Amino acid sequence: MKIRSDFVTNSSSSSFVIGKKDDETVTLESVFQTIKGFYKEYLEKRDAVVQYITDNPKLGMVYQETEDGEYYCFKFLNGKRWDEKNSSTNKAIERDFGISTWDYFKKNYNWLECETYRDYENYWLNQMDNANDYKIHAPFTIADFFEEKEINWLHYKGGKEVHHVNSKSDILGWYFEYAEEAFANMESCEKCDYASWCDREECEQQKTFLKGKDVPEDKACLYLLGRICIHSECGYIPDYVVEKLSGVSEYSCNHMG
Ligand SMILES: [Zn+2]
Structure with missing residues (x-):
């Protein structure tokens, strides 16, 4: 019985490991700047599409709040998204602007103003502490695999969950079962x-594999995966950013649960 495998397929998480073990140019902060850059590109593309549909009212599209008031999204004024005309408009936008009109956008991306990962972490811990419900979550956590430690897992209210950076790491277990x-x-x-x-x-x-590699237990994440890991629940990071991150990662996986 392989409960571990079932666990993997049931969970819907994504992770991206950036930088090889000995690569000193890759740090927690450099990775934070990298991902912020990808998000900024993404939002610039969104803004370009908003401008485009505003300049071309014949497309019959608007950018507006979702019905539950939680997000913004692109909407077609007439017909369904998958109607022929709308669907070809969508394809053209995807081709010309590099993003999909199916995406949902957060109401604010204030965290992009955080200068450092520490600021980002504090920003989200604060948001979660002050929230009345469990909807608040950070888009991702970044873990430095350089040495054994416990890090704040930012995905749930309270942020009290920790991730062990050693042989007990859940992320290590996804890539190296057992x-x-x-x-x-x-x-x-x-x-x-x-x-x-x-x-x-x-x-x-x-x-047998581990004995051959001579991996220290407390540095298992660093030796087996690499330097810095971005972890997220599936769907919290937009597809555009997922693709960009995959392109610069040593290891990446995007479980569709
Ligand atoms: Zn065993």
């Missing part, structure tokens, strides 16, 4: 605490 078990019981599966998760053959393969 890595946690393998480190915990390097000598034998007989001692695997995770009996229900341990698929003995694969667990043994992982141990």
Whole structure:
């Protein structure tokens, strides 16, 4: 039984690892600036489309609040999105501007004004602490894999959840199944605490692989994946930014749960 695999396919998360283990030019802050740059490009493209539909009223499109008042989106005044005329308008916009008119946009992107990742983290912890509901979430968390630590997971109200940057990292487990078990019981599966998760053959393969690589347990994320990791729940990061991040990542995955 492979509960771990089921867990992976049920979760809808994305992660992007940027920078190889010894690449000192890649830091938490440089990655934060990179992702901010991608978001700014994305919003510039959105603004260009807003300008375009305003200048061309014949397209029959508007940019307005969604019915629940939570987002902004592009809307066709006549007919459905998938009607022939609207759908060809959408395709032309996608081709000329590089974004889809299906996207939903947040009401504000104030976090883009945060100068550093620390500012960003404080901004979201503050937002979550002051919120009355659980809808508030940061678009992503960035983890520095350079050394073992616990980091704030910014996706839920309170931000009290932590992520362990070592062999117990959930993210490590997605890319290297059974890595946690393998480190915990390097000598034998007989001692695997995770009996229900341990698929003995694969667990043994992982141990053999890790022994050959000589990976320190506390730096497992750094050695096996790389330097800096952006993690997000699926759908929190717009497709445009996902594509850009994938292009600069050593490892990336976008689970569609
Ligand atoms: Zn095992």
